[in-house]
Amino acid sequence: MNRDTLKNWQSRIDALSLRERAFLLLTAGLILGYFLYLLLIQPTWQALHQGRAELESLQTRLTALEIRSRDLASGRATPEQERLDRIAALQTQLAERESRLQARLGGILAPQQAAQLLQSILAQTRGLQLRQLHSHAGAPLFNRGSAATAAGPAVGRYNLTLEMEGGYDATRRFLQQVEQLPWTLFWDSLEYEVKDHPDAMIKLNLYTLGHS
Template sequence: MAREKWREVGRRIEAMSLRERLFVFVAAVVVAVALVQILMIDAVQGRVQNAEERLQSAEAARLQIDSQRELLAGQGRGDPDRAAREALAAQEARLTLLNAQLETRGHSLVPPERMAQVLKDVVGGKSGVRIVGFKTLGPRPVSLPDAPEGSPPGFYRHGFEITVSGSYADLVAYLEHLEALPWHLNWTEATLDATGRPDLKLTLIVHTLSLEEAWLRV
């Protein structure tokens, strides 16, 4: 079918004059050139469009980076010591909390001017128990947890050593009475001496905490 059409076209061209054949040839060339140009233009336009899209993406990324850079620069100019100040504020808040906790606990501790006298009164008020020795211990500075090296103590530990004498039952009653007091008296050591039986000697090392170095006054 296609061959017949081409043969028909060939016969028509052969029937044309030389001038008509020339026109047909020129028209065919023009059409072919036009098709080639259209195809080339489409390809070039596709490449141009892709290039433009890549340029737009790159420009958008550049603008975003510039914006972030300006934001960071503005933060640095506005508050260059922000991190240091925030760390200092956190430490101060922590110290304030510790001081408040210590002050709260201080209401239940023996006042400095009464600590020794309170224990003497307790011993004197218990029949069969008498004091045979008493001495104060020097204050010990206690640093706050995670405190920088060289920082001042957070509080002080004050203590004394007291020795009482009495029967076993009297000493047990004495300790129970001490524990029932409204103050928090902490003892780290307790030594019982039974060489003088029937009387026993009990030596206690008692301590408490304070914000002041000169806390215990006898």
């Protein structure tokens, strides 16, 4: 910048009012401060922030290593031992659940009695004839481990399938009598297919629980 240009700018500044000069000075100060921030303060702040994050990460890893070291020193925390501990805890929970379920089986109809009782009710229901009755044991309710085995016999599901022939009213009466039993039978599915009105083929799937 030559002297003439400098004098020209000085003349322009001298021509400004006091308020305009103050505003110009403030603007120049803000611009200078912004460049100082970009050149000096911002890089320093970023480096400080990055260093703090790295320090926190190292501290977290160090804490985890200290805990791991103490566990290994005490001989209780190898990966295999941790897995075995989790399995043992789950088996204990399953054994407790199965024990509670076994305590409730007194209100559930025993598998050996269920088929006989259903046949008896069916024989007393006019307009409904039994064609076939199937019963078979299903899978245990729980996958048993060593802890569950110690709790007692397994609790399993026993499926009952009745194939009957009759009308709608007779079927409804039969189902009502089954529902009014003082024991518990669990409903699975009901198929009702009309063959020769009003007679239909009825397939009723039930199940009960019992010890295997």
